[in-house]
Amino acid sequence: MSWSVTLGRLFGSEIRIHLTFLLLLAWIGVVYYRQGGAAAAIDGVLFVITVFACVTLHELGHALAARRYGIRTPDITLLPIGGVARLERMPEDPVQEIIIALAGPAVNVVIAGLLVLLFSAQPDLGQAVALSDPGPTFAARLAAVNVFLVLFNLIPAFPMDGGRVLRAALALRMSRMKATAVAARVGQVLAFGFAALGIMGGNFMLVLIAVFVFLAASAETEGTSLMTTARRLRVRDAMISAFEALGPQSTLDDAAKVLLRTTQHEFPVVDGAGKLRGMLTRKGLVAALAANGPDMPVIEAMETDIPLAPENARLDKALDAMQVAASNFVAVAGSDGRFTGYVSRENLAELNMLTHADWAATPRHSP
Structure with missing residues (x-):
């Protein structure tokens, strides 16, 4: 995911953290500082981190x-x-999907239970939905948040955990x-409900969650x-077989001419030797031109580690390979191992639309 760094x-x-998370920490720090000074700000930031x-x-429970x-x-x-949590694929067995979906909330149940047992925490859900309120004790607030995470994630709003349980059932x-x-x-209907509640209550976070859902x-x-x-x-x-290729010695200027x-x-x-070395995307080309100029070799700007699939392989297996490699492409090789074409996420989406349009247009007769 772009705009994220690895921890x-x-x-x-x-484990990666999106840079916008830092904005949340800054906002919490400011709110707590205004309420109780530096000590409260430190407490608030540490609480959000916890x-x-x-x-x-x-998420590790799911994993x-x-x-x-x-x-x-x-x-x-x-x-x-x-x-x-980005799983390389979702299980086809509904029972397995239910177990994976419930594993995350189960972790929060254990955490809340330990806080209650070890620190005599008394969770108050009113504290869980108000991160800007310092609240009573650190342990009580944390227990309340974990209880809230269980209840919220089990709402059947796909693709949250409850929605995945609903789909599997x-x-x-x-x-x-x-x-x-x-x-x-069901998830989209509930998203409209979240958005309405967020707008009426002035809760921007709830609106953001609604959009995400x-x-x-x-x-x-x-995807399904x-x-x-x-x-x-x-x-x-599904492969693209009509294309212009670049050589390892080509420059960004050569690529720009092909683009035009x-x-x-x-x-x-x-x-x-007919082997694919990488893929240069239009976005990558434009960014590299702006940063390095037209004489930069394309091999320094291209995406590498493109998964490879033979022409006669099942297309769903190629999709799995794209997911595992977090790539937008699958290179296609002929019987001699030479590069013959490629499959992109964009042309897969187009293929899917055309396939369903063709299915919808096909006359059907009652038996």
């Missing part, structure tokens, strides 16, 4: 449960509105695609639809 690794997952440590443990089923979690990113009785559509629709639900529906389509196709059915005379958004960099 370290835990249990095989890279809350997000609990959020990290929540460890997923690892039990052979699913890696490449990274966990902390945002001002919570954490996001529905998938026990219907197709995964239909279950996702229903769960996403709505967009994430739409993205999950599209694409994976459903991909299971029926091979890589060769074609409609390509990305440019494969292929060596003399």
